Amino acid sequence: MMVSVSGYPWRFAFVWIALLALTWLALFSPLTRGWNGACAALVLLAALVCIATATRRMRARRTSTQHVVRSIDAALASLPADLKRNTPLVLTIGEQGSVLSRVFDKSAVIVTDTAIWVRHDDPSKLMHLADALKRWRGGQGPDAVAWLMTSDDPASAVALQATLKRWRVAINEASRALGYRLPICIAMYATETRDRPLDCPWFGVSAPAPLDLPATAGQLSVLLGAFAERAMPEDRQPRAFTATQLDALARWAFEAVLPPLLDTRRGLQALTLNAFGVTAVAGPMLPDSLYGQFIAATTALDLPAAAGITQRYPLPIPLIRGIAPQPVRRALPVALAHAFAWLSVWFCAAAAASAWQNRALVSGVLAHMARYEAIPPAQDAARVDALTALKRDRDRLEHYASAGVPPRLGLGLYRGAPLLPVVNRLIAGYQPPAPAPSTIELDSMSLFDSGSSKLKSGSNRALIGALEMIKAHPDKRVLIAGHTDSVGSAGSNLALSEARAAAVRDWLADASGLSVTRFAIQGYGDTRPKAPNDGEAGRAANRRVEITLVPDCRVDRGDGFTHGHPACS
Template sequence: MAGYPYRTLFMWSATLALVWLVLCSPWSPGWNMVLAVLVVVVALVAIVIATQRTRARREATRHVLSAIDTALSSLPADVKRNTPLVLTVSDAERHPTDGSDHTHGVLDDAFGADRVRITDAAVWVRWDDPARLMHLADALKRWRDGQGPDAVAYLIAADKVDSQAILAAGLKRWRSAIGEASRAVGYALPVCVGVYAEEAHAAADGCPWFGVSGGSSLQIGTLPALIASRTAQYTQFAIPMEREPRAHRSARLDALTRWTCSAILPAMTDTQRNSQPSHIAAFGVTAIEGRQTPGSLYGQFVSSITGLTLPTVAGARRVCPLPEPLIRGIPHQPARQALPRAFAHGFLCLAACFCAAAAASAWQNRALVERVTTDMARYKAIAPAQDAARIDALKSVKHDRDELERYASSGVPPRLGLGLYRGAPLLPLVNTLIASYQPPAPPPSTIELDSLSLFRTGSAVLNPGSNRVLVGALEMIKTHSDKRVLVAGHTDSVGIPDRNLKLSEARAASVRDWLADASGIPSTHFAIQGYGDTRPKAANDTEAGRAANRRVEITLVPDCRDDRATQGHPACSFE
C-alpha cells in the first residue's frame, strides 16, 4: 500500500529550513544554531507522530482489509478499481427481542456476521466506529492505489429511533466522522442516506427504494414532493388487489420522507455547525418486514400529522436491503495518486524556501548598502583638521572596501546573491573616497625667534612687548599638545664663550617659563638647551650674521613615552 509520504515531506521541509539557516539567514550564528536545533526537534516529533498514526491506522483496519482481500480473492484483479466501494455505517438501536436488552442495528440485518458484502452495484464495507472512520477511508485509498471510497451509506431504521437526544448525538458523531474521513482522503465523500420503515408483510412484494441520487448535493426542500410523485406512480400501476396496501405504504413512505427531511437531513447539512456539512448525494426510503413502533420519533410524527395512533403490528425478523439503486447514481471516484500531490507539496516547500531566501537576501543587501553609505557619509562629515577621527572613520571605509573586493574576486555568498547583490556599484565609490584622503600638513618642526625682539642685550629677562612674538609658538604648542617642546638659546660670538653659553640657557628658560604658564602645560613637558655661540647660522664677522645667530629656537619632538613616535627618530634626544 502506497500512501502519502508524510515522513519524507517532513524531512524535506526540515532539510530546506536547515539549508536556509546555514546559507541565507540574516541572524547571528547563535540564533541560527538555536533555530536549527528547534527545526530538528520539530521534524523528529512530526515523524514520530506520523509513524504512530500509521501504525494505529494499520492496526485499526487490518481485519477489514483482510476481510476485503478474502472476499475479492476469487474476482478479477481490477475489481478494486471498477467496482464502487461504499462504507456502510449506522447507529445501533437498542430493543428487546427475547426479554433481554441488547444492541442490535441495521448493519446486523444488512450484513449478518460479515464485514464485507459484494453485490452487483458495489462492494459494501461495514464500519461501526465513528472515531476510526478516517483511518478506514485512508487505508482503503491506499489499498486501492489512490482510489478512495466512492460513498458512505448512512442507514437508519426509523421505527427504532425513540430518543431525540440519541438521534442528535448520533448524527453529530457520524457527521464529524465523515468530515474527518473526507479530509483524510482529500475529497468530500458523497453520502447516501437510506431510511427504513417497518411494516407487516412488507416482504411479500419486495418494496423497492424510492429516492434520488446524483453527483451534486440534493435540495432537501424538493425531496418530499419528488418521492411522493414516485410512490403515487408505484400505487397507480399496481393491480387492483394490491392497490390499497400500496396506497397505505405510499402514505407511510411519504410521511417517512417528510420526517427524515425535517429531523435528519438538516442536521447533516447545516453549515452553521462546527463540523463540515455532509455532501448528501443520494437519499431514499423503503419499507421492510418488521414491527411498527408508535412510540418512536417517526411514529409520533405520523400521529401528529394524521391524528391517529398507529397500532403495534408484530412482524417477522427484518432483513434490511442495501440501497443499491441509490449507489448507482453516484459518480465513480477517480484515482488520486499520493505521489504527485506529495511532489507538488514538496515543490511548494521549495518555492517557499526560495522566497524566504530571496527576502533574506534583499534585506541583507539593503543592510550592506546602508552600512557602507553610512560609513562613507560619516567620513565625509569629519573636518580635515580632525585627522584622528578621520583616520578612525577611514578604517571602517577600508573594511567595507575589503569586504566588497572579496565578494568581487571570490564570489557573492548566497545570503547576498540570488541576483539581488547591490554592492558592486559601491566599490568604485569607496575606492575613490579612500584615494582622496590627504593627511594634514605636518607642523613646522622649528619656530625661530629673534633674541633682540625678546631680550635686551646681555639680559635674559623678557621684554614687556615680547608676548606678541611668542603667540605663534604658543598656538603651535597647543595644537600639538602630544609633542614635547625643546627650547634652545643661541648667541653670537661677541663676548666670553662661557658667559654666552649661560646667557643662551637662561634665555631658553625664560621662554620656557612663559610658554608653560601661558599654555597650562606642565613645565616637565618642556626641555631647555643653551648652545651659546657653538651653532651659528651665519658668519659672525658681519652685523647681519651676528644678528642671525642671536636667536631662540622652539622645536616639537615626539614624546619618548608615546608608542606612536616616528620610527628611527630619537624621540627624547635634544642634541
C-alpha cells in the same frame, strides 16, 4: 479547501521541510552562530517527533482496517483485477446489530452489478477505513456513503440526536482524510407486520449535485401517490397503507433526521446529501419508537405490534446510480505541489534574509565612509581608526569579488561591487600629516633691539609660527634656547641669551595659555655659533632664538607628582 491526507507521504514532507529549514539556517540566516545552532536543534527535534507520530498513526490505521481490506480482496479474488477501480465503492454505515446485520448478514462486503458495498458500524474508525480503501484502490477513494436507517432504531430524541451527531462528525473526518466531500445517500426502511416478504421498490431521489429538501419532499409525495394509484383493485388497499406509511416516514425524516445533518449553525460542516429514499420491508413494528409516535400523532394508521416474518433488507441500489463516481486522486501530485510550495516559501525567506544582509552590508560600508570623510585632517589619530575600518571593508569586498559572493548575500541581490572602487579611492587618497618641524629658528634682531632682552612691539608676528606649532602638538614640551654673537664678554652674552629665551617663553606661555612648566629655557651665549664671527653676515646668523619640541619624559607614578627630567630630546 481540504488537503488530502490519504496516502499522503507525510514523512517525506517533514524531511523536506526540515532540510529546507536547515539549509536556510546554514546559508542565509542573519542570526549568530549560537542561535543558528539552537534553531537547527529545534528543527531536527520537531522533524523527528513529527515523523515518529506519522509512523505510529499510519501503522494504527493499517492495523485497524487490514481485516476489511482482506475481506474485500477475498470477495473480489475471482473477479477481474480492474474491477475495484471500475466499480463504484460504497461505504455502508449504520448502527451495530440492527439494520446492517439484516442487509449483510455476516458478510463484510457485498458485490453487486452496481457497486461494491463495504459494511462499517464504528464511527470512530470510519476515517481509517476510508483511507485504507483509497490506498487499496490506488488513489481512488469511496464513491459514496450509504447510511442505512430503520424507523424503529431511535428510542428517544436524545439518542437520535447523539447518533446523528456521531456519524456526522465521522463522515466529515473521513471527507477530510480523503480530500473531497463524500456524497451521502440516506436510505430508510419502514417495517410492516406481514406473514410473507414484502416486495416494495425504493422511492427516492438521487442526483450528482446536493439535493434540495423541499423539492425532494414534493417528488417523493408524487412517487408514493402514483404507487398507490397504479395498483390492481385487490392490491390497492395494501399499497395505499404502504404508501401512506412511507410518506409519513419521509415526512418524519425531513423533520427529525435530515435537518440536524444539514444544519451549519452549530459550527459543524453540513453533509453533502445526494440521495434520499425510503422502502418498506416485512418485520416487527414498534409503536413506541419515535417514528411510531410520529405516525400516531400525524396519521390514522394503526401500527400493530404483532410478530411476523423478518425479511432481509435490500440494498439501496437504485439510489446509488444517480451519484457520480469519484475521480482518482493520487497523493503524489499533491505532495509534489506542496513540496514546490514549501520551496517557494524557502526561496522567499532566503531572498528576504539576503536582502536584509545586503542592506546591512551597504549601510555599514557607507557609514564607515561617511565617518572617515567627516574627520578633519588635523585629527589624524581618528582618521587612522576610521581608515582601518575602511580597509577591513575593502578586504571583505575584494574577497567577495575574487572568491565569490556567499549565499547569504547572493540570489542576485549583492550590492557590494559598486562600493569597492569608492572605498579604494578613499584609502588611496589618505595623506598622513606632514611631520612638525622639530626646531624653529628666529632672528634675534627681529625680536630684540641690540643688547636688549625686551621684545619689540612688532615681534609677535615672528612668533606666530612658533605658537601654531606648539598648539598643534599639545603632548610635547618646548625647549627655548638663546644664542648671541661673539661681540662683548662671554658672561654678558650668556646672560643676554638666557634672558632673551625667557622673554620668548613668557610670551608664548601667555599667548598659548599653557603653563610655564611646559617650557624649558637655555642660554648658550656665543658658545654654539652657526657661522664664523669675523664677518657681519656670520655674526647676524649667530644671533638667534631656537624653539624645539621635545617629548615629555616625566613619569606619572600615580602619587600626584611627576618624576624625572622636565624634557628630553
